[in-house]
Amino acid sequence: MDYIGPACRCSLTEVTGYSLTLAYDEVYLISIDDGVETNMITVQAVSLSNGDTVSMKVDGTTITIYLNDVVWAALGDGINDTTGTAGVYTNSVISSGYPGISGYGGGPNAAADDFYATEV
Numbered sequence: 320m321d322y323i324g325p326a327c328r329c330s331l332t333e334v335t336g337y338s339l340t341l342a343y344d345e346v347y348l349i350s351i352d353d354g355v356e357t358n359m360i361t362v363q364a365v366s367l368s369n370g371d372t373v374s375m376k377v378d379g380t381t382i383t384i385y386l387n388d389v390v391w392a393a394l395g396d397g398i399n400d401t402t403g404t405a406g407v408y409t410n411s412v413i414s415s416g417y418p419g420i421s422g423y424g425g426g427p428n429a430a431a432d433d434f435y436a437t438e439v
Contacts, residue, residue: 321424322347327377328416335413337382338421339375341367346394348375348384349421350401350412359401359410362394380411 322340329336334354340347344366348359359382367373367386374385384391384406391406401410418436 321422323420323422324373325375326419326421327375327382328413329419330416336416336419336421337375337377337410337413339373339384340421340423341365341373342424348382348394348401348408350410352412357399357412359397359399359408360394361398365393380409382408382410384408 322342322345324339324341326339327337334351336351337359338347338349338351340349344364346360346362346365350357350359372385372387373391374388376383376385382403384394386393394404394406396404397408397410400412401408403409
């Protein structure tokens with residue numbers, strides 16, 4: 320399966336950052352700390368449509384996930400040292416870094432466009 324999505328707090332020298340990956344009807348928020356992945360949320364049976372906009376904002380220890388510029392309240396509870404629910408989560412594993420795009424797989428089904436990043 321091919322996954323793609325926004326990433327925040329990425330390192331230029333290590334495999335580190337927060338990754339929001341989407342594929343078909345699944346959403347994963349993952350913390351990657353020096354190559355070690357930890358699921359922060361896992362949601363299945365999510366409905367996305369062509370043209371939907373998915374974004375992630377990290378401010379301090381708060382991570383907020385948006386669908387079409389509205390907090391994505393359909394997402395579930397945080398897991399594995401991540402607190403919060405309904406699109407707003409708290410995690411302090413990674414304190415700084417750069418925006419980016421995360422992906423997994425390599426087949427023809429993962430696609431994204433109109434990437435935009437800004438500093439909070």
